[in-house]
Amino acid sequence: MENALNASVLRQKTTASNxxxxxxxxxxxQKTVFQHALDEEETKLSARRTSDYHVHFSEHSNGQAYVSESRGTTYNHNGNNVDIDKxxxxxxxxxxxxxxxxxxxxxxxxxIRTAIGKGR
Structure with a gap:
């Protein structure tokens, strides 16, 4: 639960920054990636790195969320790729x-409070 809350806070900060x-x-x-989603998909993949720019599959194996940058698109004439509606x-x-x-x-x-007799 703590990791999920921390990931949600990180996602909020990342979105606010965008x-x-x-x-x-x-x-x-930038996008916050939740590790549990990657772990589920990783078990379905058989992949190998063919470039140093590729993400290591075990790089973020600590169960934490992390931030990645989206470089593949451009929405504005100035090179910015933030889609404000998204x-x-x-x-x-x-x-x-x-x-x-x-x-x-x-x-x-x-x-827990109820179980120890301090509940409402």
């Missing part, structure tokens, strides 16, 4: 996810 830099020339949007949607989705994690954590704490 939104803040939507008009910055040459800025490349970023706003991502932020709203992340806020819902974060609040659901908080609710789940509060529920677990209340269960």
């Amino acid at each position: 939104i803040a830099n939507a008009d910055t020339p040459g800025y490349k949007a 970023e706003m949607s991502s932020m709203a989705e992340n806020q819902i996810y974060y609040h659901s994690l908080i609710e789940r954590m509060n529920s677990q704490f209340n269960s």
Whole structure:
């Protein structure tokens, strides 16, 4: 639960940074990658690195979220690739996810409180 909350906070910071830099020339949007999603997909892949620019499959094996930069696209004439509509949607989705994690954590704490006789 802690890793999920930390990943959600990192995603919020990354999205906020993208939104803040939507008009910055040459800025490349960043994306928070949740490791558990990569781990699930990695088990389905048989891959090998053919370039030093490729991501190492075991590089982020600590179960944490990390930030990657999207360089393959350009939405604006100034080299910026931030899609503001996508970023706003991502932020709203992340806020819902974060609040659901908080609710789940509060529920677990209340269960523990009840189990030790200090519940409501």
